[in-house]
Amino acid sequence: METDLRLESSLWVGNKRYLAVLTGWHLKWTEAEKKNPDKQTVSVPVAEVVGVEEGRVEILPHKSVEDTDRDFTVFYVKRSSSRASAGLLWRLGRTQFTCPSRVLRDQWIKNLRTAVKTHSPLRPHRLLVFINPFGGKKKGRQIYHSLVAPLFELAGISSHVIVTERANQARDHLLKKDLTGFDGVVCVGGDGMFSEILHGVIGRTQQEAGLCENDPAVTLQQCPLHIGIIPAGSTDCVCYATVGVIDPVTSALHVVIGDSQPLDVCSVHHGLGQVRYSVSLVGYGFYGDVLAESEHHRWMGPFRYDYSGAVVFLSNRSYRGTVQYLPADPLLSSPRDKTRCLSGCGVCAKSTERLFTNTSDSGSQYSTYSGEWVSVDGRFKCVSLTCMSSSCAKSPLGLSPSAHLADGTGDLILVRDTNPLGFLKYLYRHTTTQDQFDLPFVEVHRVKAVRFSLADGGEEAEDNAGLSGAMDGEDGAYIKNGKRSGSQQHLAGRAKGQTMTSEDKTVTPFMCGLCCSKAPAVSVWNCDGEILPFPEIFCKIHGQLVCLYARGIEDGASLRDGTEERVECNRTCTLPR
Numbered sequence: 412m413e414t415d416l417r418l419e420s421s422l423w424v425g426n427k428r429y430l431a432v433l434t435g436w437h438l439k440w441t442e443a444e445k446k447n448p449d450k451q452t453v454s455v456p457v458a459e460v461v462g463v464e465e466g467r468v469e470i471l472p473h474k475s476v477e478d479t480d481r482d483f484t485v486f487y488v489k490r491s492s493s494r495a496s497a498g499l500l501w502r503l504g505r506t507q508f509t510c511p512s513r514v515l516r517d518q519w520i521k522n523l524r525t526a527v528k529t530h531s532p533l534r535p536h537r538l539l540v541f542i543n544p545f546g547g548k549k550k551g552r553q554i555y556h557s558l559v560a561p562l563f564e565l566a567g568i569s570s571h572v573i574v575t576e577r578a579n580q581a582r583d584h585l586l587k588k589d590l591t592g593f594d595g596v597v598c599v600g601g602d603g604m605f606s607e608i609l610h611g612v613i614g615r616t617q618q619e620a621g622l623c624e625n626d627p628a629v630t631l632q633q634c635p636l637h638i639g640i641i642p643a644g645s646t647d648c649v650c651y652a653t654v655g656v657i658d659p660v661t662s663a664l665h666v667v668i669g670d671s672q673p674l675d676v677c678s679v680h681h682g683l684g685q686v687r688y689s690v691s692l693v694g695y696g697f698y699g700d701v702l703a704e705s706e707h708h709r710w711m712g713p714f715r716y717d718y719s720g721a722v723v724f725l726s727n728r729s730y731r732g733t734v735q736y737l738p739a740d741p742l743l744s745s746p747r748d749k750t751r752c753l754s755g756c757g758v759c760a761k762s763t764e765r766l767f768t769n770t771s772d773s774g775s776q777y778s779t780y781s782g783e784w785v786s787v788d789g790r791f792k793c794v795s796l797t798c799m800s801s802s803c804a805k806s807p808l809g810l811s812p813s814a815h816l817a818d819g820t821g822d823l824i825l826v827r828d829t830n831p832l833g834f835l836k837y838l839y840r841h842t843t844t845q846d847q848f849d850l851p852f853v854e855v856h857r858v859k860a861v862r863f864s865l866a867d868g869g870e871e872a873e874d875n876a877g878l879s880g881a882m883d884g885e886d887g888a889y890i891k892n893g894k895r896s897g898s899q900q901h902l903a904g905r906a907k908g909q910t911m912t913s914e915d916k917t918v919t920p921f922m923c924g925l926c927c928s929k930a931p932a933v934s935v936w937n938c939d940g941e942i943l944p945f946p947e948i949f950c951k952i953h954g955q956l957v958c959l960y961a962r963g964i965e966d967g968a969s970l971r972d973g974t975e976e977r978v979e980c981n982r983t984c985t986l987p988r
C-alpha cells in the first residue's frame with residue numbers, strides 16, 4: 412500500500428520549481444533550484460492534510476475556486492506559537508501546485524486522498540453539532556459558521572447543526588434521539604455546554620450497554636462518539652487543558668483530522684445515586700463557596716468569579732470533614748513528579764495499555780496494585796479533586812500541574828485550615844510557576860476514588876442535621892425553590908433514591924462570612940461549575956471514559972524561536988525548527 416502511494420515529481424509553486432515527494436506518511440516539497448544554499452523542505456504529515464482540491468482554491472476568509480487543468484491545492488495544518496497560551500495555534504496552511512500535465516495532476520490528487528484515508532482512520536464523516544447561542548459573548552453561531560463550517564466542508568464532513576433553545580436540550584437529544592451514522596458530537600460553547608454533552612454521551616452509552624450509572628462498582632463503558640469542543644464560552648477550561656489554546660480554528664482542525672485524546676471522568680455519587688460527572692474540578696470549601704457566591708452576581712459576567720473569590724477569601728472559612736481516598740499505584744506516577752501531560756504522554760499511553768489489553772496473565776505491574784483506603788480528618792480550607800491539570804489562562808500550570816488527562820487517576824488536594832496569608836500564598840502560587848504543594852498545610856495524593864463525609868459530633872453535627880433536612884427537600888434555609896440561570900443542576904435529579912428533585916432548586920445566599928454572626932458549618936461542592944448542595948459524596952475515576960477530538964497540549968517551545976512553519980533544513984536538520 413505504502414509503495415503504491417509513493418509519488419515523486421517536479422511541480423511548480425508560483426514561479427518556483429519544487430521537487431515534491433509523497434512518501435507513505437509525509438508530503439514534502441523542496442525548492443529545486445540548486446544554487447540556493449538556504450533551500451528548505453516543507454514537510455507535512457499526511458495525517459495533517461486537511462483536504463486536496465482540484466484547481467486553485469481558497470477557503471478562508473471566502474471560498475473561491477478557479478478550475479484549472481494542471482493545478483491542485485493542498486490544505487494542511489500549519490502551526491504557530493501563541494505567546495499567551497501553553498499550546499500551539501493551528502492554522503490552515505495552503506499550497507497551490509502546478510503540474511506539467513493533467514494526468515500527473517490527477518495522479519497526485521488520487522494518491523494524496525488515498526494516503527489521507529489510510530493514515531487518518533478516525534476522521535469524522537458525519538457530526539452532530541450543538542451550538543449554545545448564549546454562551547460566552549453570544550458568538551457561538553458566528554464562530555461556527557464563519558470559522559468552523561468552511562473547514563468541515565473542505566474536509567468533506569457533513570454536519571447536522573442544532574442551535575439550542577434551552578439548557579439541557581443537547582443532553583436530552585443525546586440521551587433520546589437516533590444517533591445512527593454520527594461519528595462524533597461537536598460542542599460550540601463553554602464548559603457548561605461541554606458538561607451537558609458529556610452527560611448526554613456517557614448516559615446514552617451506558618443506557619445502550621444496559622449498565623447502571625448509579626452503582627459506583629460498575630465499570631462504565633467507553634463512549635464510542637468522540638466529542639469536539641469549539642470554544643465559545645466564558646470559561647473554556649476543558650478546551651485549554653486538552654488543546655493548550657482557546658482558539659476555534661485550532662479546535663476545528665483537531666476535529667477535522669480526527670485527533671483522539673482519551674479523557675478520564677470522575678463520577679460523583681450521593682446516597683444511592685450518581686449525581687454528576689466531572690472532568691476538571693470537584694471542589695469543596697473555597698471553590699464551592701466561590702461558585703455559590705458568584706451565582707448572586709451573574710450580572711457581573713465573568714468578573715463575578717474574581718469578585719466572589721475576594722469575598723470568600725475575606726470570609727476566611729474552613730470546614731470540618733473526613734476525607735477517605737483510595738490511592739493510585741505510586742510506582743506509576745505521582746502528583747509531585749513534575750512531569751507534564753503533554754501530547755503523546757507516556758504515562759497515559761501506559762494506562763491505555765493497562766485498560767485495553769488483558770494484563771491478567773502478564774504479571775504486569777499495572778494489574779497487581781491494589782491500595783487500601785486512607786482516612787484524613789480535619790478542618791479544611793478546601794478539598795479538591797481533579798482528573799486533569801485544570802490549567803487555564805489565569806493559571807497556566809493549573810490546579811495540579813502534573814495531573815494526567817488519561818491515566819485513570821485523579822489528584823486529591825487537601826488544603827488544611829491555615830491563616831489567611833498562608834492560604835493567599837497557596838492561591839497566588841497557582842498563577843506562577845512556584846510549587847503550590849510545597850506548603851506545610853497542603854497535601855496532594857494521586858487517587859482512584861474519594862469519599863467525603865462530615866465530621867460527627869458536637870455543634871457541627873447539629874448544623875449538619877439541619878442541612879440534611881434541607882437537602883431532603885424540606886423548607887430549610889439552605890435550598891429554596893428558584894431558578895439558576897445557565898445551570899444544569901437538575902442532572903442531579905436523575906439519581907434514584909434521592910428525595911431532592913433538583914430541577915428547580917438552588918442554593919440560597921449562602922456566603923455570609925462578612926456579615927453573619929455564625930459561619931455555616933458546611934460548604935457545597937463545585938462540580939465543574941455546577942453546585943452540588945450535598946456535602947457527603949463518593950467519587951470514582953473512570954479511566955478514559957470519553958474521547959475528545961484533541962491530542963493534548965503540544966509543547967510550543969520548539970516554535971517559540973520565531974519559525975512559524977513546519978520546515979526541514981534540506982542539508983542537516985530533520986526535526987521541525
Ligand SMILES: Nc1ncnc2c1ncn2[C@@H]1O[C@H](COP(=O)(O)OP(=O)(O)OP(=O)(O)O)[C@@H](O)[C@H]1O
Pocket residue numbers: 542543544545546547548574575576577578579599600601602603604605607643644645646647897898899940
Ligand atoms: N439555548 C440555551 N438557553 C439557555 N441556556 C443554555 C442554552 N443552551 C445551553 N445552555 C446552558 O448554558 C450553560 C452555559 O453555557 P456555556 O458553558 O456554553 O457558556 P458560558 O458562558 O461558559 O457559561 P457559564 O460561564 O455560565 O458556565 C450551560 O450549562 C448550558 O446547559
